[in-house]
Amino acid sequence: MKNKIIMATILFLLVIASFMILDENEIVFDLADDIQYQFEYKSEFIEPVVKAYYQKKTFKFIRTSLDIEKVGEVNTSILGEYSIKYKAKKENNENEIVLKFLVVDTTSPNIELIENEEHFTEYGSEYIEEGYSCFDNYDGDITDKVTREVKGDKVIYSVTDSSGNTAVKEREIKYIDTTSPVISFDSPYTAIEVGESYYVGFTAYDLKDGDLTKNVTVTGEADIEKIGIYTLTYVVSDFSGNVTTVKRNVYVYKKQADPDSLNPTKKVVYLTFDDGPSSHTSRLLDILDKYNVKATFFVNGKNKSYFYNVGKAYQKGHSIGNHTYSHNYSKVYSSVDNFYSDLNYNGELIYQQTGSYTKLIRFPGGSSNTVSKKYCKGIMSTLVHSVSNNGYKYFDWNVSSGDAGKNSNRNSVYNNVINGIKKRNVSIVLQHDTKGFSVDAVEEIILWGLANGYTFLPLNLSSPTCHHGVKN
Numbered sequence: 001m002k003n004k005i006i007m008a009t010i011l012f013l014l015v016i017a018s019f020m021i022l023d024e025n026e027i028v029f030d031l032a033d034d035i036q037y038q039f040e041y042k043s044e045f046i047e048p049v050v051k052a053y054y055q056k057k058t059f060k061f062i063r064t065s066l067d068i069e070k071v072g073e074v075n076t077s078i079l080g081e082y083s084i085k086y087k088a089k090k091e092n093n094e095n096e097i098v099l100k101f102l103v104v105d106t107t108s109p110n111i112e113l114i115e116n117e118e119h120f121t122e123y124g125s126e127y128i129e130e131g132y133s134c135f136d137n138y139d140g141d142i143t144d145k146v147t148r149e150v151k152g153d154k155v156i157y158s159v160t161d162s163s164g165n166t167a168v169k170e171r172e173i174k175y176i177d178t179t180s181p182v183i184s185f186d187s188p189y190t191a192i193e194v195g196e197s198y199y200v201g202f203t204a205y206d207l208k209d210g211d212l213t214k215n216v217t218v219t220g221e222a223d224i225e226k227i228g229i230y231t232l233t234y235v236v237s238d239f240s241g242n243v244t245t246v247k248r249n250v251y252v253y254k255k256q257a258d259p260d261s262l263n264p265t266k267k268v269v270y271l272t273f274d275d276g277p278s279s280h281t282s283r284l285l286d287i288l289d290k291y292n293v294k295a296t297f298f299v300n301g302k303n304k305s306y307f308y309n310v311g312k313a314y315q316k317g318h319s320i321g322n323h324t325y326s327h328n329y330s331k332v333y334s335s336v337d338n339f340y341s342d343l344n345y346n347g348e349l350i351y352q353q354t355g356s357y358t359k360l361i362r363f364p365g366g367s368s369n370t371v372s373k374k375y376c377k378g379i380m381s382t383l384v385h386s387v388s389n390n391g392y393k394y395f396d397w398n399v400s401s402g403d404a405g406k407n408s409n410r411n412s413v414y415n416n417v418i419n420g421i422k423k424r425n426v427s428i429v430l431q432h433d434t435k436g437f438s439v440d441a442v443e444e445i446i447l448w449g450l451a452n453g454y455t456f457l458p459l460n461l462s463s464p465t466c467h468h469g470v471k472n
């Protein structure tokens with residue numbers, strides 16, 4: 001029995017041994033080759049440990065390690081796909097695996113913002129960029145690729161590198177408000193007739209805080225029973241503490257009586273308007289009408305399309321004076337005859353409008369002009385006497401509005417006229433109704449004059465005159 005067991009064991013071992021001897025050898029690797037290894041750009045390349053064995057196909061535990069021959073390498077400084085071939089050999093057997101490696105850039109660029117503590121943006125103004133830079137680990141300096149967008153109170157910077165990695169950074173804009181609110185009125189001043197009530201419409205608006213009309217405080221008021229100039233003060237502050245103060249006049253006036261019933265001994269103003277009529281004359285007539293103020297128009301006949309205003313002005317009681325037809329210095333001052341032919345032609349045109357021949361004249365450029373020297377020496381000395389001998393009365397002026405000056409505007413006209421009137425008892429004011437801004441100043445000149453006790457009159461043959469003195 002014991003022998004049988006031994007025999008069976010030996011037989012079994014023999015069978016096993018013969019299997020083992022017959023079992024074939026193969027070369028195997030301990031890594032699969034279907035994995036792709038990924039490395040970040042410029043990172044350290046850590047190679048996987050590859051082992052090869054020479055082993056039995058069935059009895060796998062019978063194996064020996066083999067040397068590996070490696071072909072290929074990976075450079076993490078260059079993006080791309082790499083492969084390394086691992087080869088092992090033993091007797092007639094040979095096997096290899098190929099591992100794949102990818103060197104990639106998945107690092108986002110870095111946007112750096114320059115931030116200045118003292119950098120503030122005025123509310124309502126555009127943010128002025130403080131500066132920024134952008135560096136990418138692969139592309140280097142890509143500041144010029146950064147796009148910026150202002151959204152509300154934020155600036156959003158974004159950039160994408162050549163590998164498709166995006167970076168976004170936000171900056172909060174620090175706003176300040178140093179802009180004062182604006183108080184606006186329906187008109188630059190209020191004019192009311194004595195006894196009338198008045199209402200001043202205004203709004204206050206702030207760029208940041210919006211409508212502040214309700215926050216306006218008004219000090220001062222007009223005595224509607226008493227002619228005068230009343231200054232009201234409007235003050236408003238925005239929520240940032242910016243204060244706006246506006247002073248504005250309310251004129252309480254009394255319409256003038258008709259000139260015939262006026263008999264002033266001093267403080268007389270003769271408003272005169274030269275070179276018209278023009279597109280502004282009709283508006284001027286309305287302003288004068290409102291206060292029953294009569295003025296004097298020294299007209300030129302060349303203004304055909306508006307010349308009907310000469311008749312209209314005359315009908316309303318304004319004086320019409322002759323300012324020659326052409327106002328052309330080279331013509332009217334070329335000879336005494338030429339002056340009269342131009343003057344008379346204009347006189348006829350005025351007659352057609354008014355039914356009356358005017359004897360009031362104003363020389364183009366005034367009697368003291370020197371431009372006439374160019375065309376005829378001494379002509380003004382002759383003319384000033386000649387016109388008087390012919391029954392004319394000529395007028396220069398003693399208050400100039402300066403409205404023919406280069407930088408003239410409505411306010412300078414107003415100030416020049418008021419300052420001129422203040423200095424004398426009788427003023428002959430020169431304005432031009434060909435200038436819209438000069439006409440714009442007329443109402444307030446009248447209001448100022450009425451409030452200060454002046455009487456406005458039209459010129460006539462018995463009016464005081466004013467002569468500059470002849471210079472040619």
Ligand SMILES: [Zn+2]
Pocket residue numbers: 274275323327364365
């Ligand atoms: Zn003129």
